[in-house]
Amino acid sequence: RSESARDHTPSGLGTGNSPITIYCAASNQAVMEAIVADYRRQRGGNVFVNYGPSQGLLSQIEVSRTGDLFLPADDSYLHMAQRRGLISEMFPIGTMRAVVIVQRGNPKAIHSFDDLLRDDVRWVQANPEAAAIGRITELTWQRLGLSKAAEAATAAYRGNVTEAAADVVIGSADAAIVYDCMEHNYPGLDIVELPELKTAVSQFGVGLLSTSRHPAAAKQFVDYVTSPEHGLVRYREYGFHELPNDRPLTNP
Amino acid sequence: MIRLSEITIEAGDFSLANLSLEIQPREYVVLMGKTGCGKTSLLEILCGLRKPTSGSVWIGGTDVTHYSPGDRQIGYVPQDLALFPTMSVAEHLEFAWKVRGASRKHITAQRERTAEMLAITHLLDRPVHGLSGGEAQRVALGRALALEPAVLLLDEPLSALDEQTRDEMLALLLSVKDATHVTTLHVTHHSGEAARLADRCLRIENGCLVEQ
Amino acid sequence: MIRLSEITIEAGDFSLANLSLEIQPREYVVLMGKTGCGKTSLLEILCGLRKPTSGSVWIGGTDVTHYSPGDRQIGYVPQDLALFPTMSVAEHLEFAWKVRGASRKHITAQRERTAEMLAITHLLDRPVHGLSGGEAQRVALGRALALEPAVLLLDEPLSALDEQTRDEMLALLLSVKDATHVTTLHVTHHSGEAARLADRCLRIENGCLVEQ
Amino acid sequence: MTPIQRRSDVPFFLVMGGISSCFVILIVLLLAADIAFTSFADFRSAMAKPEIQSSIRLTVLSCSVSAILAVLVAVPLAYLLSRFRFPGRVIIDTLVDIPLVLPPLVLGLSLLILFHLPLGHSQWELESWLREDVGFPVTYRWPAIVLAQFTVACAFAIRTMGVTFDQINPRSEDVARTLGCTRMQAFTQVALPQAGRGVVAAFTIAWARALGEFGPILVFAGATRMRTEVLSTSVWLEFSVGDLDSAVAISLLMVLIAIAVLLALRGLGTLRLGVAASPGARSR
Amino acid sequence: MTPIQRRSDVPFFLVMGGISSCFVILIVLLLAADIAFTSFADFRSAMAKPEIQSSIRLTVLSCSVSAILAVLVAVPLAYLLSRFRFPGRVIIDTLVDIPLVLPPLVLGLSLLILFHLPLGHSQWELESWLREDVGFPVTYRWPAIVLAQFTVACAFAIRTMGVTFDQINPRSEDVARTLGCTRMQAFTQVALPQAGRGVVAAFTIAWARALGEFGPILVFAGATRMRTEVLSTSVWLEFSVGDLDSAVAISLLMVLIAIAVLLALRGLGTLRLGVAASPGARSR
């Protein structure tokens, strides 16, 4: 109560109660909705969340130069935004790992990369140019020298990770490479962790836009999201991993 | 050749009940009557564009009441002409033979013959757009005559012609009548026309067909 | 009232050169001529639907050559009638007054009067679709007459009427001529019609306007 | 006389019906697949969410506004293009098709760029001017939705009205003008009533297209729940959290809404225009 | 006689032109914004990529195939709907609008579901049957692109043809039948030539729409470079790697292709149909 009382003290532009806008990747939609609801309840702050594909959000920020926070699907977009001077500060939130999602009970018995190469397995992955997960898996394949095999065996490259997962739900693919946190969204599917993909990990975080008109309010929300008692609880609940240690996002 | 038996027509408020009519092969019958008395409706029943409420239509000994217009072997010159807006005059004259799949040679010959008869040879290349009233009427007449059909239904086919051209066309219709086996039902308001052409003259009066 | 000076018409292969014509106020002029000689074209130049290649058109002392048809204060009964497919008969008779923003009362009165004159009162509620040829022609006539225009251009306005109705309409046109100050140019093929109506009778012959 | 033979029209209906049914069956199958995929419970639970309810309201409202605007603009533009030959006519005629051609993403982006492109030295920007001086922010608000829908819907409406006016014989407008009409009156009183069915069709197509619009809205208006969320956005948001059933359920809801609206329009069309607007068998 | 007064048509052209220009200006501005955003160098470098070249080929090919198919299906369907009253007519008339209404994502999903829905106990599946027994895989391949484009393009073509046939007076078909035509001949020889402009418009709209199609293709055909990459996919891929300039450049390329095709169609239309197909001032 005392916290919320502090927030309700009269304040001018740019402090606690100003409504803020966050550009949030669709992959974080479920958890962000929960956090915003909590935040509104506990702190009374008003947050508008604009969902979209990360790159689309980035262009919106770049063109319109409005809004306060940017939470893309992985930190590569944050770095890109930073390079273009759109972001003044970055705050890490957690990590996601690439895994294989299969139908309940894993009927095609997919346990390793070699299983993906079998003739009776149709699998899809996200386009490496279009989606963060596509990029990190592609890098992993390259490192392991599996690129060629992977490309030849892929039934199709999908627009984003959600489409890839939907393929498994619909049955047009037997397996898809997705983030492990998506297990929470698809209770009807099973997750298989491929040994080859152990190192395919994405970090993600939230950036404070340099164009923000309410940096104080935005910072306050960031604190809430990254607080181990509030936001991160929700993140864990929705299947995301915390950062291994409290290290900040690395600049490439 | 043509037999209407107990035909009843209804359209909106208008109705004609129990019309019967018989026309012998090669007979030329003229039908007259006040405006709005149902002459066009009767022709449309004969050619199948309108369904009678009751009664039956016979052509050449066949009950064609439920035949589609295309199977009735008639030539029809509608009062509103209804020329085909995308076709040239030549195509109009060729139309009936073309849809019957006649040979190119036959089609051309028929077209030339018909165009000459109707004095519209100079119009053959023209689209119908821009034809004068009388020219359009002769094209509509030619479209029906080209086929030399067994039955000819003419709905005021000469109304837009000047007196001289009308006389020429009258002579033409008479010669067609003599040269072919065509049975004709001709609607007109012009008693001179009727007198010159008719083997028999009918009137629709008070909803009944009467001989004159 | 109407003056055409040195009008030249060209359309496709057809042309008429150097036509001049003067019609006095209240004069009733009948225009005749062979089919396709350019009667309709002449009327369309008068009402502004066709532009002359050269020459000028005067109505009531004003050079209206470049006026739009709507500003020429004429009533036109086209040969093809060109009724408005979405309007009822009543709306046709009201049309000219409505577009002039007349009072509702005046419009209704004019409509009733015109419908009675033309004996189409029973058709007032009908859409034009389904009218018989003669009915449609009277509607087109009524649409132009309703306004009591200064100039009336009639293109074979009675061609689709039976003889009795035609006589009635002739009488009507005569009474309109006497009752109002209308100047009329009337195209017809019917010499009886011409004889009864005309103050003066013109013909287009070999591309020239000649008096008869 | 050759004896009368009756030719059957059955081949006609078989061929025409056969070809036609390809498409109808495809659509029925699509709907069936959707229905098989979802359940009535999904449908009900989707309907119960307050976000969806507000989304329905916003959708119906924005679609109606943009369809009305689209028809209002399409009718005069199509009429001018169909009736007059003026310099630049072909250019305009081609320009109006461009919203159909631009990929949705680019259309949205173009709108966004348009509203945020700084002009000249003063760095004047349409959106800031609208927001600060006019008090009517567009980007990321409902006007952006309407504008995005309008741009595409209008292009379709123009094509539909164009075909309509092309097929209407200008003769009756000409004759109307001899009876004292100005061009404006000939247009409103003679041409427009004849175009009745075309207007209804244009409105229908504009409304339906606005309902299905997604890409440009996502980019130009964003996807903020309860604020710029239309049903197509809702579908995508549900899909993004992996709730396919719910996404399909909402789409079926859209289909239902569309059917209701289209049937209502059709009813209205027949009622108001009646048989009169259809070129009758004997009308002249 | 009241003295003749000349009323000006200027207000008519001002009002009509004013309203019309709203939309034209909007589109010009959109294009201008795009052009301002990119440069000729971007354009050239985009054109040089082999992916883009193969994408252009696939796009032109698939758009043409689906537009042709769309018109082939739309013409008979629209004719039947416009000329005949049969049970279920209203249902079909409403069904054909559904592809317009479905959000792109859902349309793609529906197609995907349709091809992969296991049927009955045998778990028979359309796609596996096509792939294994017929040897013609659809999903994730070019046929999926054509099918996705066709579904939407056809809906538009049907509406366009519907308006066209609605405005054509059936009277001349009737009279043609009295001259010995079957229904089929009346359709092909009398109705269809009159619908010439409508067919061109329907093809145009179908082609343009197929070109702009994106969502359903992405979902149903995927975004595999050089295999299921059409220009709208290319735009999106370029955009996704953050290369906005290139994305906009490719969109402008699409606009150019579209303009070329539309102008060619228009030329063809005028050439073949000439003045004849337009209801002339004095035709009956």
Ligand SMILES: Nc1ncnc2c1ncn2[C@@H]1O[C@H](COP(=O)(O)OP(=O)(O)OP(=O)(O)O)[C@@H](O)[C@H]1O
């Ligand atoms: N679809 C319809 N609905 C209502 N009334 C109709 C319809 N069709 C015809 N009628 C009416 O039936 C009557 C007969 O019409 P029809 O065209 O047969 O007359 P007609 O004898 O040919 O007259 P005209 O000599 O003027 O051409 C007319 O009064 C007409 O108004």
Ligand SMILES: Nc1ncnc2c1ncn2[C@@H]1O[C@H](COP(=O)(O)OP(=O)(O)OP(=O)(O)O)[C@@H](O)[C@H]1O
């Ligand atoms: N647009 C056009 N293109 C070519 N020729 C035309 C055009 N308009 C009219 N004509 C020709 O001009 C001539 C005059 O036509 P017009 O309609 O004036 O004749 P008319 O005297 O009214 O004949 P009718 O008594 O048959 O109605 C006709 O031969 C017609 O074919």
Ligand SMILES: [Mg+2]
């Ligand atoms: Mg009649």
Ligand SMILES: [Mg+2]
């Ligand atoms: Mg004439």
